[in-house]
Amino acid sequence: DQQVKQNSPSLSVQEGRISILNCDYTNSMFDYFLWYKKYPAEGPTFLISISSIKDKNEDGRFTVFLNKSAKHLSLHIVPSQPGDSAVYFCAASKWGGNTGKLIFGQGTTLQVKP
Amino acid sequence: DAGVTQSPTHLIKTRGQQVTLRCSPKSGHDTVSWYQQALGQGPQFIFQYYEEEERQRGNFPDRFSGHQFPNYSSELNVNALLLGDSALYLCASSSPPPRRNEQYFGPGTRLTVT
Numbered sequence: 001d002q003q004v005k006q007n008s009p010s011l012s013v014q015e016g017r018i019s020i021l022n023c024d025y026t027n028s029m030f031d032y033f034l035w036y037k038k039y040p041a042e043g044p045t046f047l048i049s050i051s052s053i054k055d056k057n058e059d060g061r062f063t064v065f066l067n068k069s070a071k072h073l074s075l076h077i078v079p080s081q082p083g084d085s086a087v088y089f090c091a092a093s094k095w096g097g098n099t100g101k102l103i104f105g106q107g108t109t110l111q112v113k114p
Numbered sequence: 115d116a117g118v119t120q121s122p123t124h125l126i127k128t129r130g131q132q133v134t135l136r137c138s139p140k141s142g143h144d145t146v147s148w149y150q151q152a153l154g155q156g157p158q159f160i161f162q163y164y165e166e167e168e169r170q171r172g173n174f175p176d177r178f179s180g181h182q183f184p185n186y187s188s189e190l191n192v193n194a195l196l197l198g199d200s201a202l203y204l205c206a207s208s209s210p211p212p213r214r215n216e217q218y219f220g221p222g223t224r225l226t227v228t
Binding site for chain 1 (some may be wrong): 118145147149154155156157158159162170172204206208214215216217218219220221222
């Protein structure tokens with residue numbers, strides 16, 4: 001039972017354009033969501049998070065949007081840079097972010113072309 | 115400030131053998147979580163330790179066990195290895211609540227079972 005799904009295995013965008021990565025979840029108990037980036041031979045690196053009491057959180061070029069009614073979140077990267085090329089995972093958690101048990105999606109490989 | 119470290123980097127074992135993987139958390143972190151990442155999948159939560167006790171467990175059999183030491187470092191043990199245990203094993207550390215979900219990952223240990 002895949003509670004967190006990233007339905008696009010890969011995404012290719014041109015440098016300078018917007019990258020939009022999508023994530024859907026099924027468990028309505030999830031109330032804290034995170035995005036991680038992973039380069040080959042490295043562990044995932046935390047990017048940005050959002051609590052279910054918000055619908056948007058920004059950090060520099062990265063913005064996460066949460067649509068609770070649709071159980072959908074997205075990560076926008078503007079402008080995209082070649083160094084953003086990596087695998088992006090969304091993750092979800094319960095109980096306001098205090099559990100430390102993250103449920104991950106399958107990942108989306110982003111390629112940013114120069 | 116050293117981040118999360120894991121050893122060994124790579125490991126090759128034979129079916130039926132036992133393996134121990136090690137993790138040192140980031141300075142100031144008291145919680146260690148272990149994840150298994152199969153090829154092409156997102157990380158899957160195995161279990162979490164803090165205060166030297168297992169606090170949460172994912173859907174993994176009892177062949178997977180762990181330990182946390184007084185200095186917060188941790189071990190993951192897998193007995194009776196199966197071919198399906200071949201994966202990247204990630205260790206993540208975090209602070210006490212309310213930041214327990216903000217996990218910092220190590221580079222992982224690549225386990226191959228032949």
